[in-house]
Amino acid sequence: MRNIDWFPLLLSLRVAFIATVLVVVVGVALAWVLARRRFIGREVVDALVTLPLVLPPTVLGYYLLVLLGRRSPVGQAVEWVTGEQLVFTWQAAVAAAAVGALPLMVKTARAAIASVDPEYEDAARTLGRSEWQVFLYVTLPLAARGIIAASMLAFARSLGDFGATLMVAGNIPGRTQTASVAIYDATQVGRDADALILALILSAVAFALLYLTNRLTAQGSR
């Protein structure tokens, strides 16, 4: 059997995993705020969070470059702390994947949290529980199925990010080249067998995740 470079696939898994962890933390918090709090501009926030779902990846990548680049406060802060710039590193790929996956997380988790009967939360409050405990012991467990499904969607989406990743992390083999970028690279130079294997693996993982997600949400609505 030919020697395949597994680095892009391993990098993609690592990027997707870290991005998913970030997206779960930020996304569930946002979803809770959107589902349970009333404030002016709530739907504006929802629309902003959803935007990456419909924007061209190049637009997303452009914004990220501006936000994380050497001239931005964020980019400068990171460079000051780590001594290295953020763009064109695999960490930048994490940022790109996370932004792309956030809308899926927020949309799904918001629906899951909104479907929890507020009376359970009120009951917990009357029993002396604080808002944080209500969230942790009542809302979260009751929305868990939807949130797990959302995390799997987020992971699948992170695994497949291409455009934004290419723009902010580049295509540096052995450093920032993720699987989706490697597939593009391989087809450009005629390494069709490499492209095929990576494509099949990514497809299989994505299919398995979607299948599990459907099973989870179907049981939830039963």
Place this chain on the structure above:
Amino acid sequence: MLKIKIEKSLGGLVDGSSSDANRESRDAAGGFMLDVAFEVPAGVTILFGASGSGKSLTLKSIAGLVRPDAGLITVGESVLFDSARGINLPIRERRTGFVFQNLALLPHLSAARNVEFAMTDLPKSTRRAHAMSLLENFNVGYVAERRPRYISGGEAQRVALARALAARPKMLLLDEPLSALDEPTKLAIISDLKRINRELRLPVVYVTHSREEAIALGERIVVYERGRVAAIGEPLDVFGSPIASSVARLTSVENIFEGHVTNVTRHAGTMTVALIEGEASCSVDVPLARYEIGERVTIAVRSGDILLATEEPRATSARNALHGEVSSIEERGGYVLVRVACGVVWSVSVTRQAVEELQIVNAARVWLAIKSHSCHLLNTDE
């Protein structure tokens, strides 16, 4: 003592966080205004009224689930809500012992874990034992490991009560707790509630639109009508007569007799009823109602509403003076139940001191004085 003064207006569909409040606001044509004030001493106070009259909204205001526009809610020394001083205690600090209409048992936790969930101030190691003793106190220890969806309605009701008490509340707020239960389960839970009430003597606010529950449980009743208090008093007084006889048997009405109307005195507002028990009989005057002479009626008299005398009572307002013989004297913890045979056997509750001072002994000849308005007519066509 729980003191409540609430004003709250709901216009249309403004408040979406509370489905009950919504329903109540929709019922009223063009907005709804709740404006009530009353006190709840220890014991069961019934909030009675049609749906949409503001009962649930009152309960939610006390618990802090709904914020009144204005008012003052205090329990004992502590202020739960005071619009004048800008005090609005968070729900978790109110200790209200709220039992929701749908119980709101947490579906992902077992019955025991639900009860433990309320024990915020106990160390974790002692919670399970305490929860089990609470559940067993309600005879539902066997459902401890089951999740709510595997627990029957009556069992779930008891688990919810146990959970509310586990938080060591300063009061109990019950929102139509029996509406979904069948008749035998209802009666069993009513007796549970009576026991809790005897043991704990907390202020209990019990929302219902069932007259039976109101009379069976209530020491006081607050009648709601379109967001206002229409009447406050004892259930039998507030409802007047006739009442269902099955209800009277549930309550502390010891004297229930059947008889028939022998005379109607329209100008005096009374009618005379001959009571029959076996061979014997006696006659009492009762409030006038729509009965014809000869019609069968059932009357109910509380044992505490009857006056016991050793001489014939004269010059009293009581319309009925019956002469009879003491047939038994029973000590009943706090009072003495004296049975007097005057044709039918009446039960009279008096203090021990009265028994001693009047030298009431078995077979003593005594008089009973009964106001006609203490004689409640029962509705027997059920």
